[in-house]
Amino acid sequence: MEAKQKENNRLIEFREAALGYGKRVVVDNVNLIIERGDFLGIAGPNGSGKTTLLKVLLKMIKPIKGSVYFGEELRLMKKPLGYVPQREFLDEIFPLTVMDVVMMGRYAPIGLVRKPTQEDYAIVHDAIAQVNMEGHVHRNFRDLSGGQKQRVLLARALASKPSMLVLDEPCDNLDIAGEQEIMELLKNLHDEHNLTVIMVSHLLTVMTNYVVKLAIIENGKLYVGKVDEVLTEENLQRIYNMKVKIYDVGGKKAIIGQP
Amino acid sequence: MEHLLASLSLFRYALAGILLVSFICSYVGVYIVLKRIIFVGVAIAQISSMGVAFAFLLHLPPMIFSLLFTFLGMLIMSQNLAGKKFSQEGIIGLGFVTASAVTTLMMAKSPLGIHEVEHVVYGDILAISPLQVYIALGMVITVITLHLLFYKEFVFVSFDYDMARAQGVNSALWNMLLYFSIGAAIAIGIMIAGNMMITSSIILPPINGLILARRLRNVFIVSCIQGVCTAASAFFISYFLDLPYGPTAAASSFVTLGFSFIVYKFRK
Numbered sequence: 001m002e003a004k005q006k007e008n009n010r011l012i013e014f015r016e017a018a019l020g021y022g023k024r025v026v027v028d029n030v031n032l033i034i035e036r037g038d039f040l041g042i043a044g045p046n047g048s049g050k051t052t053l054l055k056v057l058l059k060m061i062k063p064i065k066g067s068v069y070f071g072e073e074l075r076l077m078k079k080p081l082g083y084v085p086q087r088e089f090l091d092e093i094f095p096l097t098v099m100d101v102v103m104m105g106r107y108a109p110i111g112l113v114r115k116p117t118q119e120d121y122a123i124v125h126d127a128i129a130q131v132n133m134e135g136h137v138h139r140n141f142r143d144l145s146g147g148q149k150q151r152v153l154l155a156r157a158l159a160s161k162p163s164m165l166v167l168d169e170p171c172d173n174l175d176i177a178g179e180q181e182i183m184e185l186l187k188n189l190h191d192e193h194n195l196t197v198i199m200v201s202h203l204l205t206v207m208t209n210y211v212v213k214l215a216i217i218e219n220g221k222l223y224v225g226k227v228d229e230v231l232t233e234e235n236l237q238r239i240y241n242m243k244v245k246i247y248d249v250g251g252k253k254a255i256i257g258q259p
Numbered sequence: 260m261e262h263l264l265a266s267l268s269l270f271r272y273a274l275a276g277i278l279l280v281s282f283i284c285s286y287v288g289v290y291i292v293l294k295r296i297i298f299v300g301v302a303i304a305q306i307s308s309m310g311v312a313f314a315f316l317l318h319l320p321p322m323i324f325s326l327l328f329t330f331l332g333m334l335i336m337s338q339n340l341a342g343k344k345f346s347q348e349g350i351i352g353l354g355f356v357t358a359s360a361v362t363t364l365m366m367a368k369s370p371l372g373i374h375e376v377e378h379v380v381y382g383d384i385l386a387i388s389p390l391q392v393y394i395a396l397g398m399v400i401t402v403i404t405l406h407l408l409f410y411k412e413f414v415f416v417s418f419d420y421d422m423a424r425a426q427g428v429n430s431a432l433w434n435m436l437l438y439f440s441i442g443a444a445i446a447i448g449i450m451i452a453g454n455m456m457i458t459s460s461i462i463l464p465p466i467n468g469l470i471l472a473r474r475l476r477n478v479f480i481v482s483c484i485q486g487v488c489t490a491a492s493a494f495f496i497s498y499f500l501d502l503p504y505g506p507t508a509a510a511s512s513f514v515t516l517g518f519s520f521i522v523y524k525f526r527k
Contacts, residue, residue, distance in 0.1 A: 058425050083425035093293055094418050095475050104419065107411050108426040140473065160426060 009036045010071055011164055011196060012057065017066035019052050025064055026052045030222045032215065034164070034198060039190045041207040041227075042200045044217035045240060050200045053217070057166055057198065058083060073163040080108060082162030086169050087149045092142040098152050101141045102128055105159030127159040128152075131185060147178035154185065164196035165189070171206050179203070183210045204236075205255045231255075266498065276387040277490050277504075279395040280448035281460050283402055285486025287441045288461035289468060289479050294417050298348060299336050300445065300461045302355040304454050306332035307446040309358040312365040322394065322450060329446035332358075333438040384452060384494075384504050391451055398447045402440045413437050414475065452490075455505035460486050463512035467519045489515055 012034040020026040027049040034040060044050050055061045056068055058081065073079040082105075105127065106120045116124075128134055131151040136144065141152060150170055157165055170186070171179040187210050189195045201207045208214060208227055215224040218239040223230055236244035236255065243258040267274070291300045310328025314321040336351060366373045378386055406413065415423045416433045424430040448457040468482035493508035500507075 058421065060421070060424065077427040080426045083422050085419065085421055089421075090419060091293070091295070093295070093469070095469065095473055095478060096414075096418065097474065100475065101418075104411075104415050104422065105426075107415050107423075108428055110411075112412070113408050156422070166425075 008071075010034075010069075011036060011038075011074060012071065013069040014056075014063075015067045015069065017056070017063040017068055019049065019056050019061075020064050021052075021061065023064070026220065027217055027222055028220050030063075030066070032222060032224055034196065036163075036196055037190075037194050038164075039187075039197045039210070039212040040199070040215060040224075041211035041213070042198065042215045042217070043202065043204050043207060046202065048217040049220065050202075050217060051168075053222075054166065054168055054200050057081070071163075077108070079163035080160050082157030082160055082165045084150075084153045084157050084165065084167040084170060086172060087146065087153060088173070090141075090149075090153075094142070096141050097138050098128065098133060098141055098144070098155075099124065099137050101152055102156045102159050105156040108160065123161070124155075124159050127155040130158055130189070131155045145178075146174050147181055150174065150178070150182055151185065154182075158189075162195075164198060167197070167199040169201055169203075170199055171201060171203050179206050183207075186210065204231075205253065208255070209252045270385070270494075270498075272389055272392050273384040273387045274491070274494055276392045276395055276451045277384055277456070277494060277508075278487055279392070279399050280444070280451050280457065281486045281490030281508075282483055283395075283399045283444045284448050284457055284460035285464035285482045286406070286479060287402065287444045288465040288486075289482050290413065290417060290437060290441060291461050292465040292469065296336075297462055298351045298355070299333075300441070301458055302336065302351050302358065303329055303332050303442055303445050304449055304458050304461075305355050305358040305362065307442075307449045308454060309362045309365070310446070311450060312362045312369070315369045315371060316365045318370075322447070325446045325450055326443065329442040330439060333442040334435070337435060337438045387451055395447055395451055398443055402444055405436070405440055409433070409436070452508075453505040456490070456493075456508040459509035459512050460490070463509070463516050464489070467512075467516050470516075470519045470523045485512070485515055 010033060014030040014032040017030040018025045018028045019030060030053070042050055042053060052061070056063060074081060102124045103116060103120070106116060106124060110116055110120060125137075128137060131154050133148065133151050133155060136148065141149065144152065154165075165186075167186070170182050174182065183206060186197055186199070190197050199207065199211070208231055211227060213224065214227045214230045215222055216230055216235070216239060223235070231246065231253070233244055233246055236246070240257065245256050245258060247254045247256065288300070291297055307325050307329045310325040311321045313319070313328065314324035332354065336354065366377060412428065412433045415428060416430045417437070420430045420434065423433075445457060445461065448460070464482040464486035465478070467485045468478035468480075472478040472481045489511040490508055493504065493511040496502065496511065497504045497507040
């Protein structure tokens with residue numbers, strides 16, 4: 001019984017996986033379990049392999065060695081993976097409304113040839129409401145601010161009723177208010193709806209104040225643990241090859257690099 | 260008036276043919292412009308012509324080889340072959356230049372002679388046959404049916420390929436199907452209306468649609484209306500002023516685009 005429960009909770013497991021392209025290994029010997037309800041942040045210097053890890057999660061590439069296990073929900077696509085890409089990757093030339101974009105989250109469940117039903121519209125409106133974008137339903141996606149676009153992409157992922165959310169640099173190029181807004185929203189989705197959230201970001205300070213678990217890639221190796229275990233000055237100094245100080249500011253961590 | 264009606268009756272297949280191909284090329288052109296693959300469209304038009312020249316050289320059916328070359332070209336160009344030392348644009352450019360040169364060389368060596376083959380390779384509206392019109396009609400019905408049935412899949416993979424894939428949508432398959440439908444429209448269009456008219460049809464009306472419309476569905480509608488209207492008006496202009504059809508069609512599209520731009524500026 002307990003084993004079955006454990007099995008149900010395990011969404012993805014990397015087992016001694018070597019990740020990379022062709023024969024070139026970018027991250028080696030990855031052992032990582034993503035369980036239901038996790039709030040995991042993945043960090044690392046530029047070029048460390050964060051995107052490679054993300055591509056394996058999205059099944060865009062297969063591990064070179066080892067294996068990646070996907071739980072039943074993801075394997076059979078009972079509940080898909082709610083992917084939130086970097087908004088800069090989406091071309092603004094498309095004249096799509098917020099409704100059009102969020103409805104894309106329903107396309108897979110709707111199926112071929114069929115049109116969205118009233119139920120699909122209700123789910124989409126719900127998702128839009130969850131990210132507080134109700135007043136913008138008929139606006140063009142390209143006319144929105146960076147933070148608003150990010151919320152719409154989040155709503156699109158939520159509309160698919162995902163087993164987990166995977167976000168690629170959700171706070172990139174946002175102002176402080178925008179960063180906080182997105183992170184509070186993610187925290188709320190995790191805390192209130194027990195949604196599993198995995199995010200990749202190079203903004204350590206922003207991420208570490210919200211996530212529960214942290215994975216850092218250093219020299220092709222992945223280190224995972226509770227935030228306080230992984231986020232130490234010694235670790236950061238070694239990873240980023242510079243002096244790093246972690247300050248406590250009103251209960252929140254501030255990570256400052258020093259010359 | 261009597262003269263015009265007599266001429267219309269004489270050129271009814273020509274008119275029907277160009278209206279059909281301008282309609283479908285203006286439609287698929289929206290995807291070409293949205294996906295920023297205009298140069299792919301231009302190169303494919305040239306590769307399609309190469310297929311016709313190849314067929315003439317070896318006494319093979321030109322329509323089949325035009326389609327075959329187009330699909331092969333689309334298959335190659337839909338792959339990301341770029342590396343650190345060369346870009347995707349470089350590969351497309353290579354395809355265009357090679358196809359242009361090989362087409363001319365094959366036409367020169369064709370047993371029918373370069374001038375005889377030229378009007379088939381690059382299209383000649385006066386030579387449009389009833390069979391070509393029926394083939395164009397069949398292609399338009401097939402492509403439009405495909406696009407109406409799978410509109411959401413085509414838009415999804417065009418806008419966000421990775422998200423579609425993460426949702427379990429077979430992005431590669433839908434992308435390939437989209438490219439093939441674009442290829443079919445271009446290949447048959449070139450044989451009927453010529454390279455210049457088709458190249459302008461896949462670019463100018465969609466740009467006009469994007470300038471005038473604010474919703475994606477309306478972009479398709481504006482593009483198709485403009486494509487068909489300018490094709491028809493260019494037909495009559497070229498008839499009355501005794502001008503070559505392809506350049507007249509391209510110029511008409513360009514003038515319409517100019518007016519749209521003024522409307523857009525005033526609306527702003």
